[in-house]
Amino acid sequence: MTPARPARLRVGIVGVGRVGSTLGAALARAGHEIVAVSGVSAESRRRAERLLPGAAVLPADETVAAADFVLLAVPDDVLRGLVTGLAETGTWRPGQIAAHTSGAQGVDVLDAATARGVLGLALHPVMTFAGRPEDVDRLAGATWGVTAVDELRPVAESLVLEMGGEPVWVPESARSLYHASLTVASNHLVTLVNDALGLLAGAGVAEPARLVTPLLTASLENVLRLGDVALTGPVSRGDVATIGTHLATLRRSAPDVLPSYRAMARRTAERALAAGRITETQAAAVIEVLS
Secondary structure (H helix, E strand, C coil), X not given: CCCCCCCCCEEEEECCCHHHHHHHHHXXXXXXXXXXXXXXXXXXXXXXXXHCCCCEECCHHHHHHCCCEEEECCCHHHHHHHXXXXXXXXXXXXXXXXXXCCCCXXXXXXXXXXXXXXXXXXXXXXXXXXXXXXXXXXXXCCEEEEECCHHHHHHHHHHHHHXXXXXXXCCHHHHHHHHHHHHHHHHHXXXXXXXXXXXXXHCCCCCHHHHHHHHHHHHHHHHHHHHHHHCCCHHHHCCHHHHHHHHHHHHHHCCCCHHHHHHHHHHHHHHHHHCCCCCHHHHHHHHHHHC
């Protein structure tokens, strides 16, 4: 069943950072009217002027009051306080739609608003934003973690589809685990790659990114297609001597990377053992040298 297409909405965006401004531009492209935005920093205001021309820049309460659909694109740790504060000042009104973009939280963080008749949605784009105009185009085909009460699911899914995304349903009880998995997939990956580039630069390798791009691309494609069968390298072979050499080298040349190498190698050994890539004896030897 195709989700019902929502009527054209008057949209207010609270928080016009990289995410809020990009989603606002996507909503405008879909035909909705961005009537007001609120942002704290001068950079946010400039971004709003560039991506959301014609939208009034107002305080948060006035932005909410002007809108039928309120998009809350603020940091996780201020979201509940913002929603509650707006409720205490009587800003919310029955029938408004309010959606936040936090991956870690579901719709219960909107309780103070939904208690006043607001229709609450959690719409989290599984995408990284650079704060550039091309971010809007990157939304095409991106997946979104969507949470709402059952009767609002068609509305939530329709809004995501209008912004070019693909909705993926996430139960309220699973939001925290869902977000932790994305942190591992994206944020930790960035850290790992940057550490690898830094080590290569320290080794005197010219153009480290050029060297590892084919390897990174192949590794990502393989793990998405094959799972643990894609494991390669000294841990998956039980090559304790090589691992010991790595540890000694990192201890001498890059001690700040040593703890993460140990942690990831230990986790790799656990996965390799579970997948039958190494024996229990080999896994024990790897864990011993890592310790």
